[in-house]
Amino acid sequence: xxxxxxxxxxxxxxxxxxxxxxxxxxxxxxxxxxxxxxxxxxxxxxxxxxxxxxxxxxxxxxxxxxxxxxxxxxxxxxxxxxxxxxxxxxxxxxxxxxxxxxxxxxxxxxxxxxxx
Amino acid sequence: xxxxxxxxxxxxxxxxxxxxxxxxxxxxxxxxxxxxxxxxxxxxxxxxxxxxxxxxxxxxxxxxxxxxxxxxxxxxxxxxxxxxxxxxxxxxxxxxxxxxxxxxxxxxxxxxx
Numbered sequence: 718x719x720x721x722x723x724x725x726x727x728x729x730x731x732x733x734x735x736x737x738x739x740x741x742x743x744x745x746x747x748x749x750x751x752x753x754x755x756x757x758x759x760x761x762x763x764x765x766x767x768x769x770x771x772x773x774x775x776x777x778x779x780x781x782x783x784x785x786x787x788x789x790x791x792x793x794x795x796x797x798x799x800x801x802x803x804x805x806x807x808x809x810x811x812x813x814x815x816x817x818x819x820x821x822x823x824x825x826x827x828x829x830x831x832x833x
Numbered sequence: 834x835x836x837x838x839x840x841x842x843x844x845x846x847x848x849x850x851x852x853x854x855x856x857x858x859x860x861x862x863x864x865x866x867x868x869x870x871x872x873x874x875x876x877x878x879x880x881x882x883x884x885x886x887x888x889x890x891x892x893x894x895x896x897x898x899x900x901x902x903x904x905x906x907x908x909x910x911x912x913x914x915x916x917x918x919x920x921x922x923x924x925x926x927x928x929x930x931x932x933x934x935x936x937x938x939x940x941x942x943x944x945x946x
Contacts, residue, residue: 751933760837760923760937761876804875808933821891821933823868823875 721805721824728830735792737827739805742786750781750788751806755826761804764790795831802826836860837938839924845944852911854941856924864927865907866935867891867899869920876923882907883929914945 722740729735741750749768753761765772767779767788778791792799808821837858846852856865864883868876868891878891880899888899896918900908911918921942925935 749932758921758940760925760940761935762937763934766932766934806933821866821878821881823877825875 721807723803723805723824723827725825726828726830728832729795730832731796732794735795735799735829737790737792737803737805737829738787739790739807739824740787741805741807744785744807745809747809748807749809750779750785751808752777752779752790753804753806753823755802755804764803792829795829797831797833800829800831802828837924837926837936839922839938839941841941842939843942845946846914847946848915850914850945852914852943854909854911854922854924854943856907856909856938858905858924858926858936858938860926860928860936861904862926862936863904863929864935865901866925866927867897867907867909868923868925869893869918870923870940871920879909879922911943911945914943916945919943919945 749766751766752764754764755761765774765777765779767781769781772779780789804826805824840855866881867879869879870876877893879893879897880891881889882901885901885904898910921940923940924938927935
């Protein structure tokens with residue numbers, strides 16, 4: 718079971734780039750890394766997912782080094798509406814991959830506060 | 834996501850009562866999940882299902898059971914509720930081939946007195 722570790726909280730000013738790192742030292746070969754955003758009293762919302770190197774979409778980038786023991790979510794030019802908790806999820810994308818039991822592990826999340 | 838609905842949204846019950854939380858989805862997804870979230874903590878997987886005939890335990894399944902009545906419906910039951918099951922419960926869905934991109938419902942806030 719790949720355990721994840723994230724900073725508990727981070728503060729940033731509006732307009733800055735924010736990088737949130739997740740450590741997952743015992744990530745398995747078939748595991749993907751997925752990031753979610755959660756606002757109070759709402760369900761998490763998918764941000765981005767990757768396996769290795771770099772992935773970019775319209776809202777974020779995900780950097781994964783070659784050893785895959787960590788990953789960094791990058792949010793460009795944050796605004797007040799980006800204040801939320803960000804979760805790193807590490808797990809196999811399919812129970813049919815033959816890699817063993819299918820498991821998903823959410824980290825405890827990083828509370829990002831964006832300051833005006 | 835409006836395509837994933839949960840009922841009830843809030844429920845207060847007493848210790849020992851049987852409770853059912855329901856989840857419905859119109860996304861046509863094969864995979865469905867139940868999670869619980871305690872204040873200040875991340876999400877813990879209770880059960881998951883990849884089709885109507887498939888039920889699997891997650892990391893904290895003790896005290897819970899599930900039923901996948903149809904592709905669109907996945908119910909979570911607490912056979913005999915206890916106070917430490919007070920939490921926010923989320924249902925999520927995912928397509929068969931979508932990695933770990935899950936779509937979450939709005940949550941059910943359950944209080945066990």
